[in-house]
Amino acid sequence: MEDSFLPESARIWLEGAEPVDLVIGLLTFNDTTTAPSLVRAMIEGCARSLPQQRILVVNCDAGSQDGTTQAIEQSVGDKARLLTIPHAVLGSSYKLVSESGVPGRESAFRILATVTDKLNAAACVVVDGNVKSVDEHWSQLLVDPIVEKGVDCVLPWFLRNRYEGTLTNTLLAPLTTALYGKRIPYHLGGAYAFSANMIRSTLLPQPWGEEIARHGIDGWVMTLAVAESLQICRAALGPRLQQVKPMGELSDLVAQSVGCLFYLMERYQEKWETVKGSAPIPTVGPPMGMGAATGAINVERMVNGFRQGLRDLLPVWQIILPAETFQQVLELGVEDTDGFRFSPSLWVQVVYDFALAYHERLLHREHLLKALTPLYLGYTASFVSGTRAQGVEQVERELARLNDHFETMKPYLVQRWRWHDE
Numbered sequence: 001m002e003d004s005f006l007p008e009s010a011r012i013w014l015e016g017a018e019p020v021d022l023v024i025g026l027l028t029f030n031d032t033t034t035a036p037s038l039v040r041a042m043i044e045g046c047a048r049s050l051p052q053q054r055i056l057v058v059n060c061d062a063g064s065q066d067g068t069t070q071a072i073e074q075s076v077g078d079k080a081r082l083l084t085i086p087h088a089v090l091g092s093s094y095k096l097v098s099e100s101g102v103p104g105r106e107s108a109f110r111i112l113a114t115v116t117d118k119l120n121a122a123a124c125v126v127v128d129g130n131v132k133s134v135d136e137h138w139s140q141l142l143v144d145p146i147v148e149k150g151v152d153c154v155l156p157w158f159l160r161n162r163y164e165g166t167l168t169n170t171l172l173a174p175l176t177t178a179l180y181g182k183r184i185p186y187h188l189g190g191a192y193a194f195s196a197n198m199i200r201s202t203l204l205p206q207p208w209g210e211e212i213a214r215h216g217i218d219g220w221v222m223t224l225a226v227a228e229s230l231q232i233c234r235a236a237l238g239p240r241l242q243q244v245k246p247m248g249e250l251s252d253l254v255a256q257s258v259g260c261l262f263y264l265m266e267r268y269q270e271k272w273e274t275v276k277g278s279a280p281i282p283t284v285g286p287p288m289g290m291g292a293a294t295g296a297i298n299v300e301r302m303v304n305g306f307r308q309g310l311r312d313l314l315p316v317w318q319i320i321l322p323a324e325t326f327q328q329v330l331e332l333g334v335e336d337t338d339g340f341r342f343s344p345s346l347w348v349q350v351v352y353d354f355a356l357a358y359h360e361r362l363l364h365r366e367h368l369l370k371a372l373t374p375l376y377l378g379y380t381a382s383f384v385s386g387t388r389a390q391g392v393e394q395v396e397r398e399l400a401r402l403n404d405h406f407e408t409m410k411p412y413l414v415q416r417w418r419w420h421d422e
Contacts, residue, residue, distance in 0.1 A: 003114055005107070005208075010085045010115075019120045020081070021053040022046065022143060025112035026072065028129035029062040029102040034243050035129035036075035042127065043079050045139030050147070058115055059084045060108035068129070085111055100128035100189040101243075106208065106217040113203045116196065122147060124199065127191045133241035134191075141235040141285045142193040152230040154193040155222070157185040157283065158240040161291040162387075162395040166380045169399055171351060172219075172257055178406035179265065179272040180226040183280045185234050188218050188257065193235075202228050211263070219260030227268040236285030254376060255369035262358040262369075273414050278407060290392045297388065302381035303337045309374025316371045320357040325349050332378060342382035344398075348405045350375055352413045360420050 003011060024042050028035050039057060046055055057080050059072050069084050076082045089104030102108065109126065116124040123146040127134065145151035165187070173186040194203065202224055206212065212220055225232045265272065309317075310333045318326055328346050335341070354372050358365055387394045 003118075005088070006111065006114065007085060010083065010111075013083060014115065014118050017056075017119060019054070020056040021122055022050065022055050023112060023116045023119070023121045023124040024055060024057045024080075025108070025124055025126040026057065026059045026129050027062075027100060027102045027105060027108050027126065028059060028064055028068045028072070029100075030064045030066045030068060031129035031243065032064070032066045032068045032071045034132050035059075035068055036071045038127065038129060038131060038134045039072055040075050040079075041134045041136055042125070042139050043076065045136035046143070047079075048136060049140035050143060053143075053147075055080045056115075056119065056121070057082045058112055060087045060111050061085070062087060062089055062102050062104050062108070083115070085115075087111055100130055102128065102130075104213075105189070106212040106220075109203070109217050109221070110208050113194070113199045116194075116199055117204060120196070122196055123193055125191070125193045128189050128242070130243040131190065131240060132243060133237075133239055135238075137285075138191065138235075138237060141237060142191060145233050145235070145284055146193055146195045150195075150231060151233050152195045152198040153221075153225045153232045154284075155184055155225060155232060155234045155281075156187060156190045156192065156240075157234040157236050157285075157288065158187065158190060159236075159238050159288045159291055160240070162392050163297055163384060166383070167254065167257065167376065170347070170379060170383060170402060171376065172261065174399075174403045174406040175261060175351060176222065176226060177278045177403055178410050179261075179275065180223075180268075181275040181278045182226045182232070183278055183403075184222060184226055184232075186219075186222055188216075190240055191235075191237060192221065198230055202230065214256075215260035215263055216256050219257050220264070223261065223264045223268070227264070227271050233282040233284055236283060236288050238288070239291070250377075251370040251373040254373045255366055258354075258372060259358075259365065259369045262355050265355065266359065269417070273417070276407075276410075278403075290396060297384050299340075299381045299385050300337050302377040302384075303340050306374045306378030306381065307333060309371075309377075313371050313374060316363065316367070317375075319362055320368065320371070321350065321353050325353060329375070337381075338385075340378075340382055340385065342379040344402045344405045345409070347375075347379040348402070348409050349412075350379075351406075352409065352416075355413065356416050356420070359417060 061069050087104050087107040125142050142154050145154050168186050177183045
């Protein structure tokens, strides 16, 4: 197996290393306030739930300047074996937006997959070093499905308030569900667990390089989990509390995360074209609902963002959207803020038309993806306005309704996609 991307010190260490049962991968970048307690909780959790497992902690660090790696070494002590590996950061990775704040995440994932394979470990857990809510139960929830039930990939399911992660809830998750037929808790990082089978059959053969670096490893992994022939489940990990790091521009986040889904739609076209309906994936851990919203939501600001798009991006939207859809978007511009309503069916139509325009290369792809941002703001404003007076249950009902729209309108996407390819 090719491993020239590994630092020489890591290659030498691996040559003389004994096999392990479990690799705990820690992704860090200036996380000295959170990572030491996080890794200690993971080790203690393994000691309780998996006492016979031989554990290796691998700290993949993106060049911390605050003593993170040294603090982790002190925290681990003699409780487990520890390998620290600095990972490379490709140029495009600096532009990526991630809740972890770790640049070069794709390089870290590749390192962890390679180390797991070389040491014949049964599983690899990957946890972001900025998470503060890790407890001893995480190890069991993430690893047990792989060790005890033969699951290939465990995805995180975090408890979030009703308006947290609206890009996930209103676009990424329902689009992924409609495409591949599996209802997953789409997110941007946190914690995963992979089996040796998934690592060897799926992760290691990926075209590691600029494409993954450009689109982000988290969306890539999520799509692999639902598109490949793998056994998957989700782990109910509770709230995700984290050390807050700069997230960059919203348009960059939209371009990265939506672009990843659109890009992999082309790879997995034969898979998703034939999928009809959807089903939930198995869950480990206690079931969770949405939490109540915290803080004020500035609907007026989002509506103004949509109207700014009307002023600046009309020629771009006119290229992307069919005439009827474009006209409906135009008509939204005359509504006042209190009466602003962007219907779920129109939003799904817009998303599918952007996917088709991406596939047809009607515009430079990054420009096209960023042009979706004001429309996303418009739909989000409408979604919040229509649900905030009615509680969490109404939000959940509206999201379920939105999922139904993505599924029932999918034949339009399939037909247009095939028409372009003929």
